[in-house]
Amino acid sequence: MGNKKKSTIKDIANVLGITPSAVSKALNNNPRISEKTKIAVQQVAKNLNYQPNHLASALRKGKSNLVGVIIPRANSNFFSSVVEKMEEVLNSHGYNVIMTQSNESYEKECRNIDALLYTQVDGVIASMANETVELEYYQKIKSKGIPLILFDRGENDLEVDYVGIDDYMTSQMVVKHLVEQGCKRIAHIAGFQHSRIYKNRIRGYKDALVEFDLPISKDLIIESNLGIDDGRRSMKKLLELPIRPDAIYAAGDWAALGALQVLKEVGIKVPEEMALVGFSNEPFTSFVSPPISTINQHNSEIGRITAETFLDRMENPSKEVTLNKIILEAELIIRQSSKNK
């Protein structure tokens, strides 16, 4: 019953009068161990409530079966559902996931990386914090010789596997949609340029404007962290312009929500006077009023493919590590906030 002390293969060996190595081999289903012994070992293991010591086998094998995952925030539908799927895939291949949050802080991210390396993870899957510009710590992971896979927020310079959507194309799609709704003066509440994905969204936005013969105005692009307050501030700034925009494309749903709040407060009708599109398909976008048009990034797909890319690296360690981008298609979900009948 209350057998508190943990048992080892040695204990099992003692009970059966065989050696620990025989027990180890039996547990690992080694063909050179007789069926009889294997069954006996299983039985005794169960009786003694034996649990293998992962530290010992990991040390011996030089493999911990742990995967470190770094995300900016767990409290985001996108990241939590990506991680959920990743866990599912990795677990089914014998890996356990250690999930850490950077809270968008570069410093926290560095500490997380150190903690993961210290824990001897077999690899790292990460989405970079908004703040992150220096890549030194990520280089540290690479120099350890363990796989590093980035998703969503990546960086070309690291030259590693990357899984994400085509931000450039997706942005163009958003602008095209807004133009089709009759919008002529489209503002962009953007993420910070230094982050690859936000830079691409800005590029896509600008290039689409050019394509539709609309003027690009610096005043209509405001960079921020894309939080709800950032969205509010940006919206207020846009409303102070001499000619105000007739559409807002926010590079994040929370910023879109902040913008929507301000619009409601000042009595500007959405979508009649101002169309609005967000990004990420956070659940709340569907139940605020009006529901916000947004981008579905196929979260589970990103999670699945990222995990599979990691597994592939583990299985082919000799494969040369280079920039390897896997780009998925995103989907525009049109809701009331950008519908002009």
Added chain:
Amino acid sequence: MGNKKKSTIKDIANVLGITPSAVSKALNNNPRISEKTKIAVQQVAKNLNYQPNHLASALRKGKSNLVGVIIPRANSNFFSSVVEKMEEVLNSHGYNVIMTQSNESYEKECRNIDALLYTQVDGVIASMANETVELEYYQKIKSKGIPLILFDRGENDLEVDYVGIDDYMTSQMVVKHLVEQGCKRIAHIAGFQHSRIYKNRIRGYKDALVEFDLPISKDLIIESNLGIDDGRRSMKKLLELPIRPDAIYAAGDWAALGALQVLKEVGIKVPEEMALVGFSNEPFTSFVSPPISTINQHNSEIGRITAETFLDRMENPSKEVTLNKIILEAELIIRQSSKNK
């Protein structure tokens, strides 16, 4: 530069012509090692880019400095902010956190427990899945002799430390508030009875009704998982009653949101015709319209105290493990959804 192979204390020892054990002692600041040697070791360690192998020291010391955390969902403001604070406290004491999600599934929870035990965590901090009734797996943690701390969703029968709010009192506070707004027929969209916290919320609700001389009706209490769809379904059921309620107290914000959606769809005015109160202070409650009254559980406090309780257990392993409830006070945030001028 690209020295990919990781160095060990043996490598350091070779460079300096001393033994690995001297290096180990130097790195651990053993008083019997000369200052000169310590400095030399530090220097060489840096040059060789030495990183201690956690697996080896954890195996030897019988302590991994890892804490397993199990939460129902990461995509919840409550849980993610609790975990964030826990991480902060535990990190500052040399522990790393392995965070896993049960997704409210008992089976996933069991697998998570196994994975954590396998990883040789020094302790487990958990909030139980809604589905969980069997305590066998949690007993398994206890029987390992490592600390188990529960927060928010706990279970008396496990007889371990628990950190949470006083659900009974809080529920009474909600009902009192609704009565003060003039409500006479208060429905409760409840969580499942088998979960201690939801049972207490139901008890508090009922006892408060009695206190205010209001009738308790079975029809007005609907148990569910408290998701958004559960809230919708429950609300629809309540609207089918011969006499419909004039207030809804939902034991979770998502259920409250679902209820609100239905009310808006059928054109019932909130709060004029029906008051609404949720639970947990999820961010969206403040920005839907009307903003939903809810309960602030002081997330960071719960995280901090839970972590400290864990640390206390680690420092005093001999302390007898019994039911030890630490109860924090919650706060009712009154917003428009339950304000009757």
Added chain:
DNA sequence: TAGATTTGCTCCATCGATTGAACAAAACTA
């Protein structure tokens, strides 16, 4: 039935770090 092969296990070194015991050299004491 001698010789070759297979089977089933034991033996032992190993993963990297830790730690108490042991021990030589240096420093101190009387």
Added chain:
DNA sequence: TAGTTTTGTTCAATCGATGGAGCAAATCTA
């Protein structure tokens, strides 16, 4: 200067699991 203490290090065992080499017994082959 002999004896004691302190200092700085080495030695050896250990944490638990693993796996290749080795070896005796069982089984197969001709």
